[in-house]
Amino acid sequence: MTTMARARPPSVDRILGILAAEQVEVSERDALVALVRDVLEEERQRLAAGAPPTPDGELADAVTDRLDRLDDPELTIPPHVINATGVILHTNLGRSPWPRAARLAAVAAARSYGYLEFDPESGRRGQRFRAGEDHLVAMTGAEDALVVTNNAAALALAVGLAGRRGAVVVSRGELVEIGGGVRIPDVLARAGVRLIEVGTTNRTRAADFEAPLAAGAARVVLRVHPSNFAIRGFTESADLAEVAAIAHEHGAIVVDDLGSGALLDTALFGLAHEPTPSERLAQGADLVLFSGDKLVGGPQAGLVVGRADLVERLRRDPLARAVRPDKAILAAVAATLAVYRAGRAALDIPIWQLIAREPAQLRARAEWIVGTAAGATGRSDIDIVDLESPVGGGSLPGQVLPSVGVAVPFASAARAAATLRSGPDRILARIIDDAIVFDLRTVAPFDDGTIVRRIGELAAPRR
Numbered sequence: 001m002t003t004m005a006r007a008r009p010p011s012v013d014r015i016l017g018i019l020a021a022e023q024v025e026v027s028e029r030d031a032l033v034a035l036v037r038d039v040l041e042e043e044r045q046r047l048a049a050g051a052p053p054t055p056d057g058e059l060a061d062a063v064t065d066r067l068d069r070l071d072d073p074e075l076t077i078p079p080h081v082i083n084a085t086g087v088i089l090h091t092n093l094g095r096s097p098w099p100r101a102a103r104l105a106a107v108a109a110a111r112s113y114g115y116l117e118f119d120p121e122s123g124r125r126g127q128r129f130r131a132g133e134d135h136l137v138a139m140t141g142a143e144d145a146l147v148v149t150n151n152a153a154a155l156a157l158a159v160g161l162a163g164r165r166g167a168v169v170v171s172r173g174e175l176v177e178i179g180g181g182v183r184i185p186d187v188l189a190r191a192g193v194r195l196i197e198v199g200t201t202n203r204t205r206a207a208d209f210e211a212p213l214a215a216g217a218a219r220v221v222l223r224v225h226p227s228n229f230a231i232r233g234f235t236e237s238a239d240l241a242e243v244a245a246i247a248h249e250h251g252a253i254v255v256d257d258l259g260s261g262a263l264l265d266t267a268l269f270g271l272a273h274e275p276t277p278s279e280r281l282a283q284g285a286d287l288v289l290f291s292g293d294k295l296v297g298g299p300q301a302g303l304v305v306g307r308a309d310l311v312e313r314l315r316r317d318p319l320a321r322a323v324r325p326d327k328a329i330l331a332a333v334a335a336t337l338a339v340y341r342a343g344r345a346a347l348d349i350p351i352w353q354l355i356a357r358e359p360a361q362l363r364a365r366a367e368w369i370v371g372t373a374a375g376a377t378g379r380s381d382i383d384i385v386d387l388e389s390p391v392g393g394g395s396l397p398g399q400v401l402p403s404v405g406v407a408v409p410f411a412s413a414a415r416a417a418a419t420l421r422s423g424p425d426r427i428l429a430r431i432i433d434d435a436i437v438f439d440l441r442t443v444a445p446f447d448d449g450t451i452v453r454r455i456g457e458l459a460a461p462r463r
């Protein structure tokens, strides 16, 4: 070939011929053709940029590499990372790790057919599988329950009870952003309901709800739990029981968005008491909404408990179909709730195990890491540090758990952190001042060795 010849990529058929000779087999030829086209298009661009032509055999290899990568678990599963941030419910890391029972239930449900919405007695379509809902009813004393895809969906569904162009009354102290740019006023607007604001940012009294409800301007009061922030100082929030009494007197209902919604008493773990769904129902909420993957510690889900007629209206809402969980999630939710019902949550739900870890245990592990890493690197500036970790995930604002970590100073902690975040043994750590800090509360003990090894790789011995 002369240097002047305008090189062109080989034909699709030419590469398919090589692949056939190599006995690369697929059942859908179109899929293979699409991959070949992608590789040839990239080759065309390289040639146009003046690069030398790639041999045809190598182009065929590029196609088989791509085929192999399509079933590489590293590329199909969100990459595993060791969470050394100390934040137990880290929304960007997938919040709650699932209890073992939930993992097994999801796999079993996914593997085969099951009576998901089928009545074996009559041989016809039946009620949708509701073991999780039955557990919720049994544990909260609610008349009925409903499981949807997440709590934001539960909220969108519940405010629809106001009816199209109906109104929802909300305290100005609770017009919050839930997270990720999702704001309560926007959720209401999207649901097509009007917002009636009462009270002020720092103070709202039960009496503030009286006027719009007495005038019949709204049929729904929405309460949003301040799950990701705290207002301090000259503050007052309306008592739920009083608001519920006023609402009921005027024929309105109270929807209580609890956010994290604990089913165990957080005070047992040295944290402030987080209101439980049953307490809120007892105080007069008609519906209580909470997440499955915050302080419940299971799969992502929106859990709704409350009055049977209202739950039934939600179930019949066409939007319910759009926010209906998959069978594997329903199975995992039921398995998670069964752990609570069996009285084993503190033992078997991972987030409670993490919350319950004692600083003394963490300190013993930190000592081992510091000793081993100091030995491997010859550095004497690797230290044990006392930390305070938030539970995270929009729960228990301002509350922290005492924790223990290992701090390793670096000239550029940001660069060291970036290196740690990549590689086959990814670690997400904290940066405090000039140091990388590994908070051990959220690290599994069997990952301590990986932390030592990665410190060794980053902090090479000083010569």
Ligand SMILES: *Cc1c(COP(=O)(O)O)cnc(C)c1O
Binding pocket: 150, 151, 152, 153, 155, 178, 224, 225, 226, 227, 228, 257, 258, 259, 260, 290, 291, 292, 293, 301, 302, 393, 394
């Ligand atoms: C987290 C949160 C939500 C959203 O719940 P998801 O399960 O993440 O959809 C809604 N309301 C409150 C008060 C929350 O804290």
